[in-house]
Each structure stands twice: as structure tokens, then as C-alpha cells.
Amino acid sequence: MQLPKISIVIPSYNQGQYIEQTIKSIVDQQYPALELIVIDGGSQDSTIEVLQKYDDFITYWVSEPDNGQAHAINKGLAIATGEVFNWINSDDYLEPGALHSIGNYFRENNNINAVIGRIRYFDENGELFITNRFNSYTLPEAITCLEMAQPAMFLKKMCFNKVGTLNENLHFAFDFEWWVRYLLIHHNDRSTLEVDNIFANFRHHEKSKSVSQGYSSQFSIDHKNIFSAIARKYALVKEYRTLDKVFKVSNNNALFPSELPLETIKAVVQDFICNEFFDLYLNKQDHSNALHLFDALDSKYIRPEKWSKAQKILNFYQRSFPAPFYLALKSLKNVF
Secondary structure: OOOOOEEEEEEEOOOOOOHHHHHHHHHOOOOOOEEEEEEEOOOOOOHHHHHHHOHHHOOEEEEOOOOOHHHHHHHHHHHOOOOEEEEOOOOOEEOOOHHHHHHHHHHHOOOOOEEEEEEEEEEOOEEEEEOOOOOOOOHHHHHHOOOOOHHHEEEEOOHHHHHOOOOOOOOOOHHHHHHHHHHHHHOOOOOEEEEEEEEEEEEOOOOOHHHHOOHHHHHHHHHHHHHHHHHHHOOOHHHHHHHHHHHOOOOOOOOOOOOOOHHHHHHHHHHHHHHHHHHHHHHOOOHHHHHHHHHOOOHHHOOHHHHHHHHHHHHHHHHHOOHHHHHHHHHHHOOO
């Protein structure tokens, strides 16, 4: 059986300093069934010169204004003809030998939809950390843990027929939102193969989107909006109203399918709210809004050890204040 054709899209904008390393890391794999597509957003630096230099190795490239990274990747997806698909940012690069490993995993496992490896994060000083595996997580934890390994996640292209394309309304968390949709749809069919191989290297630098555009705060906003959209889509009224009250969420156009089991969806949203409760209370010292979130929790959907931790926090809070003060705060928080 032949190795599957792999299509890789590089979305690019003004990363001329790094894109040659990205392209070389793919071309130098010498994978026999490779389709390399570059969708550039009209770069004004040296990117075009690099693309022209590697023109013989690139299946298709274009440089024109687009509507952001998700739009660029969707453009590449529409062009791609490979059985397997992924995208890699123009400042990251593949690990040597990655594509042959990925191709062999797909060839030897006919029933899988995805092969997920690990990512090495690095900066100018060297390695920072390597991503964890997901197989020790419950489904809600896998979705809410924020450890998505996108550059190391290679997918059957047909997955996009069921899961849908990337959400172009999201500028920062579009890949995470797609990953949530994928997990919700495929979590029970054993079609995702997780392996220990490092497939990709993710660069942290001052000009990267994840650093230079306030990624952390903007991703956090997108992240909250995503789970709010899920709650709204599935009519989880209490959860949605609580998230809206605490975070003042905006309603993006949710792309989640409507036929997913409600109990599964509720468990995911509940786990997210529980995590945000911990964050607001323990990290941000926002006790009032943390109480809002706690009131929306349902122990039926929270893993016992997490529920026990949440209860201990609440009990400590109640002991820290006189009962009349606590009750007054409880009544006041329902006003705002």
C-alpha cells in the first residue's frame, strides 16, 4: 500500500525572516507524495523572493490580501488534493523525518482520521517545553485544557466535510475552536491516533502573532466566547447567562453541529466553567465573579476531585467572612 498524499498549507504574512526554514523543513523531508501550498497575505518583506526561490518545490502559491489567517488556511484547504492535511505557520518548522512517520501511521492504520504527535516549543534561547499527551484526560478536560498540538495534528482531509472549515470570525482561537468541534464529533469512534513522536517545532519570538498582538488576552476572549457560543447553541440557559454576566461575551457565529449529545456538551461547558472559577478565585482574586461561576456548577458533570476542590474553596471563603457579610455579598452579586 502506498504512502498517502499529504497536503501542507503555509499561511504567511511578512515572515520572510523565517519562512525559508519552514519551507526547507518540509521539502527536505523528501516525502514522495507531498503537496505544498503557500497562501501569502500580500507580504511587503522578503517573503516573495523566498517563494520564487523555491518555486519548483511549491505546488501552488499566491500573494494577495486576505481576511486573516483562518481565511488563508481555508483557501489552501479548498485547493488541497491530498488525503492527509495540515497547516504550519511560516515561522515554525517540521521535525526531520516527520512526514514519513506520519505517512506510515496512516498507511498502517486504515481506520484513523488523525495522527497527533507532540510539539517542541522554543525561543532564541533554546527549548522551552514539549507538549503533553491527551490520552490521560477525560473528554471535557481534553477540550478545556488548552494544550492543542495543532502543528503536530495531521488529519484526513475528509474530516473537514463533517467538522467544517475554520471559523473565520475568530482571529486568534480559530484552530482551538475547530479542535473542539473535532473532539466533540469524533471522541467516541477511536479514530484519533496519539503518538510520542515530535512532529513540529513552534517558535516564540517578538514578531509572532502569539506574542506581538496581545495573543494571550485576545485568545482568552475568543476562548470564553467559544464556550459561551456552545452553551447558547445548545440552550444551556443557566450556563450561558452566567458566562455572559461574568465575561460580557460576544456572540460569534458558532459552527458547532446541532446533533451532538446534550449530556456531552453540558459536561464540557461545566468543566470550562469550573476551570474559570478556579482561575478567577485563585489567580485573579475576583471572588465576586467566582461566586457567580460556582452557582452555575452542577456536581453531576464535574469530576469528583475537581468538585471537592471547588467546595473546599467555597467553604474557605465562607469561613473567611462573617455570615451576614457573606449573605449580603450573595444577594448583591445577584443584582449586577
